[in-house]
Amino acid sequence: MILSHKENLGFLPTPFQKLNQLSKLYPDYNIYIKRDDQTGLATGGNKTRKLEYLIYEALKSGSNTVITAGAQQSNHCRQTVAACASKDLECHLLLGGTEPAVYDGNLLLSHLLGAKIHFTGENRKGEDIEQIKIELENQGKKVYVVPYGGSNITGVLGYVNAVKEIKNQLDEAQIKMDYVFFASSSGGTQAGLALGKMKFDIEFKLMPISIDKESINGHTIQELVFDLVNEGKEKLNLKNAFNFEDGKLITGYDKLGYGVVSENEKDAIKELAANEGILLDPVYSGRAFYGMIDFLRQHKLPKNANVLFWHTGGLPSIFYYKDKIK
Numbered sequence: 424m425i426l427s428h429k430e431n432l433g434f435l436p437t438p439f440q441k442l443n444q445l446s447k448l449y450p451d452y453n454i455y456i457k458r459d460d461q462t463g464l465a466t467g468g469n470k471t472r473k474l475e476y477l478i479y480e481a482l483k484s485g486s487n488t489v490i491t492a493g494a495q496q497s498n499h500c501r502q503t504v505a506a507c508a509s510k511d512l513e514c515h516l517l518l519g520g521t522e523p524a525v526y527d528g529n530l531l532l533s534h535l536l537g538a539k540i541h542f543t544g545e546n547r548k549g550e551d552i553e554q555i556k557i558e559l560e561n562q563g564k565k566v567y568v569v570p571y572g573g574s575n576i577t578g579v580l581g582y583v584n585a586v587k588e589i590k591n592q593l594d595e596a597q598i599k600m601d602y603v604f605f606a607s608s609s610g611g612t613q614a615g616l617a618l619g620k621m622k623f624d625i626e627f628k629l630m631p632i633s634i635d636k637e638s639i640n641g642h643t644i645q646e647l648v649f650d651l652v653n654e655g656k657e658k659l660n661l662k663n664a665f666n667f668e669d670g671k672l673i674t675g676y677d678k679l680g681y682g683v684v685s686e687n688e689k690d691a692i693k694e695l696a697a698n699e700g701i702l703l704d705p706v707y708s709g710r711a712f713y714g715m716i717d718f719l720r721q722h723k724l725p726k727n728a729n730v731l732f733w734h735t736g737g738l739p740s741i742f743y744y745k746d747k748i749k
């Protein structure tokens with residue numbers, strides 16, 4: 424069974440909790456959280472679940488070097504380097520922009536974790552991976568490529584499996600979840616949750632908040648989600664029909680662009696921190712959490728709905744954006 428083809432890298436299952444103070448603040452709703460900010464790999468985040476499958480594949484293929492790509496404040500890159508460090512793999516990161524004078528947030532952590540960093544200017548979504556791969560192979564290295572955001576079908580299996588985990592937790596608490604909000608950016612988390620719903624036969628509405636309005640190598644996030652779901656259906660031998668609603672993204676909170684922090688993200692971070700003692704990041708989880716509380720404030724969901732915020736991590740970038748979120 425392919426769902427068991429993984430390395431154990433994460434602290435799983437992650438906690439499932441009720442947000443009591445927040446539920447008092449929005450008394451028409453019961454609000455819960457899934458703590459994937461606590462998955463491990465150098466402070467946690469959603470990439471851990473994907474990396475369990477990706478690193479398994481890297482080791483199985485006999486590779487000794489891993490390449491991946493992202494922004495300088497990429498959580499995905501920081502978590503990939505941490506995973507590689509624990510498995511004695513050399514890790515090359517292709518990060519957008521030019522080298523800053525001071526390393527901060529995720530960039531600092533990636534450096535400390537031993538990454539070999541290449542600054543790639545305009546390209547922050549892995550456009551240069553093939554070229555660097557060839558250079559490393561010419562040096563005799565056996566290279567495994569982890570795609571942008573870890574979002575190929577291998578990485579997606581992490582979130583298919585996560586649905587089994589939440590299903591067990593919901594069954595145990597005897598709760599039926601109605602809505603699941605989360606940040607969607609390279610589409611892997613969303614595709615995994617959509618496939619997991621089909622595989623483990625559980626119903627809740629996915630509420631993927633779009634983080635990045637730009638496409639990835641010419642494909643919209645929605646296209647990537649649909650492709651991954653179709654590939655996953657075949658791989659997991661799923662016969663049920665895909666609910667097309669699960670492939671859509673909620674846009675409108677991404678208008679300022681990726682990594683541009685506004686009052687909205689600041690508002691969301693402060694609200695969850697001060698009411699529940701839980702920290703969000705300004706780029707992903709803060710933006711997604713703002714999307715959720717905007718739905719609640721505007722009463723866009725039916726009264727008494729059970730609402731889950733799936734926390735995807737990202738804490739280190741708070742320190743990079745310190746002057747925007749004070």
Ligand SMILES: *Cc1c(COP(=O)(O)O)cnc(C)c1O
Nearest residue numbers: 498608609610612707735736737
């Ligand atoms: C990567 C990331 C996401 C987005 O997940 P995708 O699977 O790429 O859509 C959300 N939150 C955080 C903190 C992330 O690092």
